[in-house]
Amino acid sequence: MFGMLTIGQLADYAGVTVKAIRHYHERGLLAEPERDTSGYRRYGAQDAVDLVKIRTLASAGVPLSRVKDLLDADPDALTAAIAEIDRTLQDRIARLRRTCDQLAQLRGGDRLFVSPEVADHLDHLRELGVSERQLRLERDGWIIMRTASPEDAFVWITERRELLTDPEFRALYLEHDLAYDWSPDDPRLPALADRTRKWFTGHHGRSETRPVHNPAIARLAARSQPGATSPAWNRLADLMKGD
Amino acid sequence: MFGMLTIGQLADYAGVTVKAIRHYHERGLLAEPERDTSGYRRYGAQDAVDLVKIRTLASAGVPLSRVKDLLDADPDALTAAIAEIDRTLQDRIARLRRTCDQLAQLRGGDRLFVSPEVADHLDHLRELGVSERQLRLERDGWIIMRTASPEDAFVWITERRELLTDPEFRALYLEHDLAYDWSPDDPRLPALADRTRKWFTGHHGRSETRPVHNPAIARLAARSQPGATSPAWNRLADLMKGD
DNA sequence: TCGGACGTTGACCCTGGGGCAGGGTCAAGC
DNA sequence: GCTTGACCCTGCCCCAGGGTCAACGTCCGA
Known part of the structure; x- marks a missing residue:
């Protein structure tokens, strides 16, 4: 059948490892596609779209269990969730920046350890x-x-x-x-x-x-x-x- | 003995969970301290200093195995390592920000999935x-x-x-x-x-x-x-x- | 001195994948 | 027909801890 992707092609497309895709299958996040005669998974374009969605949420730090719920949530709930995820993301960025500063102090004296x-x-x-x-x-x-x-x-x-x-x-x-x-x-x-x-x-x-x-x-x-x-x-x- | 901390006090001081401290003991990152008569660990100020160092490096995303080496590296090597860690950290911040943008596009049309x-x-x-x-x-x-x-x-x-x-x-x-x-x-x-x-x-x-x-x-x-x-x-x- | 609240102990399972093992499949070249 | 390299399959262990457990220890008020 023309236009069916192997797991590796799909992975390249979405910028994800093959392992990750299999993991999403195990968690029930991405529907298991048909297999060809030799047992290989064969994907279509919709799988690519779904996978990019999953990857976007997952790389924002959303736990996979929640990604699963979010994938088939109504648009309003999704919008709300995205806003909240965005907030926590900003928070993480800020915290990373603080970590950066502390890292610099590590080579200095004791300022990091005391008030x-x-x-x-x-x-x-x-x-x-x-x-x-x-x-x-x-x-x-x-x-x-x-x-x-x-x-x-x-x-x-x-x-x-x-x-x-x-x-x-x-x-x-x-x-x-x-x-x-x-x-x-x-x-x-x-x-x-x-x-x-x-x-x-x-x-x-x-x-x-x-x-x-x-x-x-x-x-x-x-x-x-x-x-x-x-x-x-x-x-x-x-x-x-x-x- | 006066001035000896329990694991919980030490954890509070360093802003770390008790669990994490025990984990660092298992990995050989933080020296196992003396125990009191009832088997509780008892810590001193030096442990607090070491722990803050570990936590600073670990929360910068340095793998614990490398933290272990870094802890007793000479100052020059440490400085070089910190510079490198800082770079990867900046990179992670940039990537998070990109993830933020993509997240916003998730509620939109297809722009996220195609060129x-x-x-x-x-x-x-x-x-x-x-x-x-x-x-x-x-x-x-x-x-x-x-x-x-x-x-x-x-x-x-x-x-x-x-x-x-x-x-x-x-x-x-x-x-x-x-x-x-x-x-x-x-x-x-x-x-x-x-x-x-x-x-x-x-x-x-x-x-x-x-x-x-x-x-x-x-x-x-x-x-x-x-x-x-x-x-x-x-x-x-x-x-x-x-x- | 007792009871209850809170701490500490080790042990075990969970995550989100990466890495590796051992095996099957495919297409190309000899 | 055989090999070779690239790809795929499943299954298991690893990281850096978080959660939870049962069994004790400790401390504080009555």
Whole structure:
């Protein structure tokens, strides 16, 4: 019979693989055509039209089960459905574009992993000369805090950034950072502990909102990390709670 | 231990389902963390960072097997890979937008299923008052032709559109269309056959390129369609080849 | 201390095809 | 007649998870 297509020709016409056509047959989306004497499927022009419809909907991300319904829906329902599909498609495009942006940030620093406020905070600390080790501790601490309570984390990071404008706090922070590598017998440790305690008592009244949980030298949250503490820091902790 | 996340908390943090995290464990993408006494997985901040990386790459459509390699690739290779991924992403966005356009045409006529030239041709025929039945025959014929040979189909459709500028050809075409429903004994049939033959002989020399295959009244290709012929048309065919 | 709501565990089936295996068919050339 | 290459057939496994299940764990209020 003249004008009957094989599955491969049909596939080429619609820009679809042979496999996909067979799949549509299995799902009952495209009617199984007649077979020739050797069992090959033989298609006509209407099949080509149907297939292009199916492919258009499917490549818009419509699940095949729904495509099936849509194919013999009345024109009004089809129009409505198309409008809705178009909306979800726009949404997907927008999301892909956002993914694009995030992808670009992947080679950068930590901005992708923490909130913008925390990222700014970490940048600030880096400018002050804080060690990479301490920066990681900070970053990880804020990550953990955010999982516990994003709102609280936001309040805390705001407080913390404000605190860093205090020169004495900044000095203490940097010195604590340095102290990590000191010997536990270092004579500077008691003096540092003392200064820290004094600063604490002086500022206790100010940030009353969450006096317990707001860790001035915030490493509590990251305690489980490897290298999150050192002999000198342990000594420091003992000295500070000792009195 | 303080600061250890459950799988659900980690999932919320990264904007990912619990299921996906377990999947990444199975694929060896994300290291299996320690379990607590009851067998629950317990995660740290580093896991959150790793997970966001994975998710960023995966939602850009990178296959997980490649994500795995990328995770511990050197920065240069990563940069190159990201550039490439970005390109494929742009491509996907462009393709989605095209899909959007095609979707809109789905409620329209046949423009989606045939080449633009054929679509214009069909529009022209419709304006001339050709029956819907005949239009379908035409459309299906061109579809079948295109599967046989897109280039030839392009040549043929160009010739055909030129031919339609001939008033006598137009008149014959329209009358053949009407003749479909006539009785096979209709006295107008012999006259029509005669006129058609005359026209043919008059124009035989002109379009020499494909004298055999260029069907003046092109319904050969669609002969397999239901309703592609009628008693009157059969009679007409007999009359024309009879002499 | 109990009950109920919610989390977590692994296991299994579903999607929309791509890929592969093992076999049949066809047309062309030797 | 035989081979060769291109095409077709069915059936099964794979991806990247989503849904659902039964069986536990955990936490919170009464």
